[in-house]
Amino acid sequence: AQTVFPATRQAMMSSLASKPLLFSPGTAIRYTQTNYVVLTALLEAHYGKPYPQIVQQRIFEKLKMKHTWLGLAALPEKRVAKAYSGSNGQLKKLDDALWPAYGYGHTGLHSTVEDLTLFMQAMSRGELVGKASLQGFWQPQHLANGERIWPATGWDLGESGSYSEVGHDGGTHVRLRILFNGTLDGDVYTIAYLTNGSARNVWSGTLVDSVMARIAPEKFPAEAAAESLRAFAFATPKDDTATAAEVRSV
Template identity: 45%
Template sequence: MYRTLAALLLCALAIALPASARDVPGELTTQLDAQLQANRERYGIAGQAVLVAHNGSVLYQGTSGERDPSTHAPATIDSIFAAQSVAKLLTSTLVMQLVEQDKVDLEAPASRYVQGLPIAWQEISLRDFLNHSSGIAEYYDRKGEHWVSKGYNGLAPDLAAALKVAGSAPMQFAPGSRVQYTQANYLVLTALLEAHYRKAYPAIARERILQPLKMTSTSWGVASVPAQRAAVPYIGKDGQLQPANEDPWPDYGWGHADLQTTVGDMNRLLQALATGKLVRTATLETLWQPQKLTGGGSNFFSTGWDTTRSDGYTQVGHDGGTRVRARLAYKGSLASGYWVFVYLTNGSARNVWSSTLVESTMAVAAPQEFPHAVLSERLIGYALDESTDATQAMRSWLRDSNGVPTGELERAINADGYAIRESFGARKALKVFALNSELYPESANAWDSLAECHAALGEKETADRLYAKSKALAKPSP
């Protein structure tokens, strides 16, 4: 099966579509339908709904699988998926509106706007809370199958209590020095919004985002979703799907979790942002610049949006765990054109990361625009292809026509190898790491990753030999 799927997708990816893909809608639909089916078979996806748009035009909407495997109810475009932390995009947008109106200053301490924050948090900037670089602790821990706040049988009963739990723990690091994704950061933002508007967070989000954009299928909490439209969450365990049975989040946590939505509603949100309907595009382009960390490097969150820069594009969005992702991509400025990718699933047997799924659609919809996504998809196909001539074909493509700048190729192949290892195991990823070491025999990093993969397979002798080779290459010349 893997060989057949790989051959089908390599053929599809070989067809170079125009940048907008609007000239071949029928062909694009066929190719993306094939990609969704391939993803479902590769990763054991229960059900999925996908939308791709370019410059305001929806190029593709498609589904496959079941929104409820227990009843075999099919996923549809109108199915409502648990998007979880995509909720943070609404919260970030509401804060960005206040920034644009000069009502809040991202560099000012959040305590200027929120009364009663813990003493240790008094000087932490609003930007650090938005970008998960505050250093504060979480307001709950995992206890068995449930989330529990310290001192309570379950989660803290209200927002003030939850903030007190987080504040009672030691700071994890100096604010602004590094990143630690923490839901408690967004409790502070929820408190800020409620203090400013003097109403509950859901009412603020409805009035300022959901209602103006007619996002009528978006809400919070599983209980808010009609049973006939609910995509029931599943999780992978030992390669098999099983019901996720997730605890609902309290309503004070809706600023960071428990969002329920459709591909159409997420498209409305991203389209509105891309065209300046919620926040001016010039403001967004400024706020989506990377934050420099005092510990070195840049934060991969920009005003709370997961941000990458690849193929000349700024790509912003957020995931909802491994299951869902919404992404907006633009080159230079939003006015010069933008892409929207929304990929919603209700779980997969392999718990495949949502960025892999989104990039598979980017590779098909606009291969000339997103060569790194094409590389990722080609390498996945290669890892799963058991034919004897696959390696030579892959070498030739990497040498002649992959589209990724030479200086970025080794690192990109290496990163894709780790993603493949996560989804399919070390044995499948071994092919990719071995190929990278063949292509870049003087790279200490390539040999180190190959050694690590052999070690994961229990092949200690081979791993030790390769680690020694990597170490020797890493030594500076005398």
């Protein structure tokens, strides 16, 4: 069944106004989307125009992202790939949630891998936000007790050897990642990975780790080792000897 959302942003805010906090600010973290609704409202107040128009003018048109849309209304139906999830090794079709327009700050984006690559490359080059600002944002965040948490101003943050990695995912279907060694002026990789699902429900982070292992195994040895282990685990009997030798060489 489709999730029913409050009809307007004000209705959503009103429905939350009397709800108690789940925890004191700075003491825990939960994955949610309400902060992006607030950010969208702030942007609309600042620019005096709807969020889709802001994004269209300041990002899509600027970067020549000609195959990217917010929401379903303007989406060319014949261009859309069907999404699936895996269940007991079988594919099950997923229906697109009917997100309200006030939620477009966190969802409802439809794009191609080429357009997403344009966006990620522009980010890493400092064309949308300055490099110094980005590297200030992309710093480890901690709770009041000192525990490190994974997000950094809306981006997933991690490391792979000497490389920092930032990005975000859409579960088993999409993963965007920027990897840089030290600074954004050094060695930088941008990865955009899209899939419409798999029978095994493979997590998108695993798929991008596999890409890293393929493109630069000497720079990402942990991912290369994990890829070899996966190859060994899924090998047919006739491949075992060769794959075992490969695993030993990592």
